[in-house]
Amino acid sequence: MKKALRSFEHSLLFQGLMLALFFFTCLMSIFHGYANIPSLSSGDRILFSIIGVGSLLSLFTLVQYLRRRQSGVKDLVKQIFKPLAKIRLLIYPLIGAGILVYLYTLFIRLNCPFEDYYQRAAVTLLLAFIIAALLKTDHKETPFNTLFLASLLAVGVCYQCGTYINSISSNPFTLSWSEGSRYYYASLITAQKLYGQQIPLSFLHPSRYLTMSVPFIAGLESIFLHRAWQVFLWIATTLICMIALVKRLKYRNFWWQVILVCSGFLFLQQGPVYYHLLICAIAVLIGFNKDKFWRSLIVVIFASLWAGISRINWYPLPGVLAALLYLLEKPRSEENTFWEYIKTPLLYIMIGLVFSLAANLAYIPLSGNANVEQFTTSFAADLLWNRLLPGPTYPKGILSGILWLCAPCLILLILRFYRKEHTLNKITRIFIVLALSIFFTGGLVVSVKIGGGSNLHNMDAFLLLLMTCVYYLEFTCLIDENKSRHTSPLRELFLILMLLQPFFWSLSDWSPRATYSAESLQHDLQEINGTIASISDQSSESRILFINERQLLTFDYISDVELIPEYELLELMEMAISNQGCYLQQFYDRLAAHEFDLIVIDKQYINFKDEQDAFSEENNAWVRNITIPLMKYYTPLTWLRYTDTEIYLPRPAGDLQRLITR
Numbered sequence: 244m245k246k247a248l249r250s251f252e253h254s255l256l257f258q259g260l261m262l263a264l265f266f267f268t269c270l271m272s273i274f275h276g277y278a279n280i281p282s283l284s285s286g287d288r289i290l291f292s293i294i295g296v297g298s299l300l301s302l303f304t305l306v307q308y309l310r311r312r313q314s315g316v317k318d319l320v321k322q323i324f325k326p327l328a329k330i331r332l333l334i335y336p337l338i339g340a341g342i343l344v345y346l347y348t349l350f351i352r353l354n355c356p357f358e359d360y361y362q363r364a365a366v367t368l369l370l371a372f373i374i375a376a377l378l379k380t381d382h383k384e385t386p387f388n389t390l391f392l393a394s395l396l397a398v399g400v401c402y403q404c405g406t407y408i409n410s411i412s413s414n415p416f417t418l419s420w421s422e423g424s425r426y427y428y429a430s431l432i433t434a435q436k437l438y439g440q441q442i443p444l445s446f447l448h449p450s451r452y453l454t455m456s457v458p459f460i461a462g463l464e465s466i467f468l469h470r471a472w473q474v475f476l477w478i479a480t481t482l483i484c485m486i487a488l489v490k491r492l493k494y495r496n497f498w499w500q501v502i503l504v505c506s507g508f509l510f511l512q513q514g515p516v517y518y519h520l521l522i523c524a525i526a527v528l529i530g531f532n533k534d535k536f537w538r539s540l541i542v543v544i545f546a547s548l549w550a551g552i553s554r555i556n557w558y559p560l561p562g563v564l565a566a567l568l569y570l571l572e573k574p575r576s577e578e579n580t581f582w583e584y585i586k587t588p589l590l591y592i593m594i595g596l597v598f599s600l601a602a603n604l605a606y607i608p609l610s611g612n613a614n615v616e617q618f619t620t621s622f623a624a625d626l627l628w629n630r631l632l633p634g635p636t637y638p639k640g641i642l643s644g645i646l647w648l649c650a651p652c653l654i655l656l657i658l659r660f661y662r663k664e665h666t667l668n669k670i671t672r673i674f675i676v677l678a679l680s681i682f683f684t685g686g687l688v689v690s691v692k693i694g695g696g697s698n699l700h701n702m703d704a705f706l707l708l709l710m711t712c713v714y715y716l717e718f719t720c721l722i723d724e725n726k727s728r729h730t731s732p733l734r735e736l737f738l739i740l741m742l743l744q745p746f747f748w749s750l751s752d753w754s755p756r757a758t759y760s761a762e763s764l765q766h767d768l769q770e771i772n773g774t775i776a777s778i779s780d781q782s783s784e785s786r787i788l789f790i791n792e793r794q795l796l797t798f799d800y801i802s803d804v805e806l807i808p809e810y811e812l813l814e815l816m817e818m819a820i821s822n823q824g825c826y827l828q829q830f831y832d833r834l835a836a837h838e839f840d841l842i843v844i845d846k847q848y849i850n851f852k853d854e855q856d857a858f859s860e861e862n863n864a865w866v867r868n869i870t871i872p873l874m875k876y877y878t879p880l881t882w883l884r885y886t887d888t889e890i891y892l893p894r895p896a897g898d899l900q901r902l903i904t905r
Contacts, residue, residue, distance in 0.1 A: 338378075450519040484521045494718055527561050686705045768795075771801060771843065785841070791845045
C-alpha cells in the first residue's frame with residue numbers, strides 16, 4: 244500500500260492526465276460558450292477570459308511535460324506563490340474565501356455560464372490547482388500530487404454540498420413533487436400537539452421520518468429550519484460514515500485520509516445513499532470490534548433494529564457489513580478450521596436478519612395503522628425491467644449507470660483477486676463475491692419497481708459494501724506490497740479513476756438557487772385561506788382534504804382546519820401504482836358521497852403518457868386511479884398558477900352528464 248501511494252505521489256501520469264483534462268475542459272467550455280459571447284454580462288466575460296487564458300497555460304505546461312521539462316514549470320509556480328510563504332496566516336483565509344466565492348458564483352450569482360458542464364469543470368480544476376499551490380507553500384514536504392488531489396476532491400465535496408442550497412428555503416409550498424409531504428410524515432410523532440389528534444405513523448420509510456422528526460420534537464416550527472436539518476442530515480451522515488470507515492483503515496497520512504473521505508463522500512452521494520439508511524452503517528463502522536464479540540453483537544442488533552424500519556433490502560446489511568469487517572480484519576490462521584473461522588460472521592448475519600424482521604413486525608401494530616396490507620404494497624407493484632437500460636426516466640440506465648460508476652472499483656477488486664502476492668484467504672474472497680452479487684441483484688430488482696428507477700439510490704447497499712471492500716484491499720496492510728517489484732501502471736490508472744470518477748459525476752448535478760416571489764406566494768396562501776373561510780362560513784363542520792401541500796397545516800400557514808389523515812399524496816400514489824383495489828374503492832365511495840367540502844391538490848391533467856416520457860407508468864397509474872375518479876365527482880374551483888395548486892369542489896348532480904352531452 245505505502246509503495247503504491249508513494250508511486251502515485253510522484254506520478255507524472257497523474258500530472259499529465261490532469262493537465263490534459265484541464266486543457267480539454269477549457270477548450271470545450273470555450274467552444275460551447277463561443278456562440279453566447281454577445282449575450283454575456285461583463286462578469287461572465289471576465290470569467291470566460293480567465294478560462295481562455297487557463298487553456299493556453301495548460302496547453303503550454305502539457306507540452307513542457309511531454310518534452311520532460313516539467314522542472315521549469317514547477318520552479319515558475321514556486322516563484323509565483325513564494326511570497327505567500329512569508330504570510331502563512333493568510334493562506335487558509337484565502338482558501339476559505341476562494342471556496343465561498345466559488346460556491347456563490349456557481350449557485351447564486353452567475354447562473355447562465357455554468358449551465359455548461361465543461362465550464363463548471365474548468366473553473367473547479369483551476370480553483371483546486373490554486374488551493375494546492377497555496378497549501379504547498381505551507382506543506383513543503385507533502386508532494387504536490389497529493390495536495391492537488393486532496394484539494395480537488397475537497398472542492399468537489401463543497402460543490403456537492405452547494406447542490407443542496409436550493410433545498411433550503413422559507414417557501415411554504417412544496418419545492419418538488421412530494422417534498423412537502425416529507426415534513427408532514429415527520430410531524431406525526433408529535434401529531435397530538437400539532438393537529439390535536441393521534442395519527443398513525445407512516446407505513447413508508449419510518450426511519451426516515453423519525454430522523455426528520457428531531458426538529459418537531461425540539462419544538463422548532465420554521466419550515467426553513469426543517470429544510471436546513473434535512474440538508475444537514477444528507478451531508479453529515481455521509482461524512483461521518485466515511486470518516487468512520489477511513490479511521491478503521493488505520494492509515495495515518497492526513498492528506499490521504501482527506502482524499503479517501505472526500506472521494507468516498509462523493510461516491511455515496513451519487514446513489515444517493517439516504518441518510519436514514521447510513522445510520523445502520525455508521526453504527527457498525529464505529530462500534531464493531533473483531534475482538535469483542537458481545538459488544539459487536541449488540542451493535543449489530545441495534546443497527547438491525549433500525550434497518551428493520553428502513554427498507555427491505557437493508558435488513559441483512561448490518562450483519563453482512565459486520566461479517567465483512569470481521570473477515571477483512573481477522574485473517575484466518577492455520578489452526579482455525581473452516582467452521583471455527585466462519586461461525587462468528589454467520590452469527591452476525593443470522594441474528595441481524597432476525598432482529599430486522601422482528602423490528603418490522605413490531606412496528607406494524609406500534610405505528611397505529613389498522614390496514615396491514617399497506618406494508619406489503621411493494622410486493623404487489625409492477626417491475627419495469629426496461630429501466631435497467633438508458634431511458635427517459637433515468638438517462639444513464641440503472642444497470643449501465645451502476646456499472647459505469649463502479650467500473651474502476653470492480654476492476655481494482657478483480658485485479659486484487661487475481662494477484663499472486665496477497666494474503667486474502669479464499670473464504671473472504673468467496674464471501675465478498677456472494678455479498679456483492681446478492682446486494683447487486685437485490686438492488687436491481689428494487690430499482691425497477693414502479694415508482695423508482697430515476698437514480699441509483701436503490702443500489703445503495705451494494706455501493707457501500709463495494710467501497711468498503713476496495714478501500715480495505717487498496718489502503719490497508721492486508722496486501723504485502725513488498726513482494727511486488729513494482730507498482731503496475733494499470734493499477735495506478737484505475738486507482739486514479741476510482742478516486743476521481745465520483746468527482747466528475749458530481750459536477751453533472753447543478754441546480755442554482757431558485758428565487759420566489761413573496762407576493763405571489765402570499766397571494767396563493769390568501770386564496771386558499773379565503774376559500775376555506777367561505778366554505779366554513781356555510782357549514783360549521785366543513786371537511787377539507789389536503790391531498791397535497793399538507794405541510795401548510797403542519798407549519799400553521801393554514802389555520803382552523805381539522806386535518807383529515809387519510810389520502811395524502813404519497814399514500815395515494817403508493818396505492819395507485821400497486822393497484823390496491825379495496826383501498827381505492829373506499830376512496831371512490833367517499834368521493835361519490837361528496838364527503839369532502841374542498842380538496843386541495845396539485846394541478847390535475849388527464850394526460851396519458853407513452854414510453855418516451857419520464858415516469859410514464861406512474862403518471863398513467865395516477866391518472867387512471869386518482870385523477871379521473873376525482874374529476875368525476877369533483878370540479879376545479881381555483882387554479883393557483885404560481886404554486887400550481889388546485890382547489891376542488893363537489894361536482895353538482897348531473898354536471899358531468901351535461902358536459903358529456905355538450
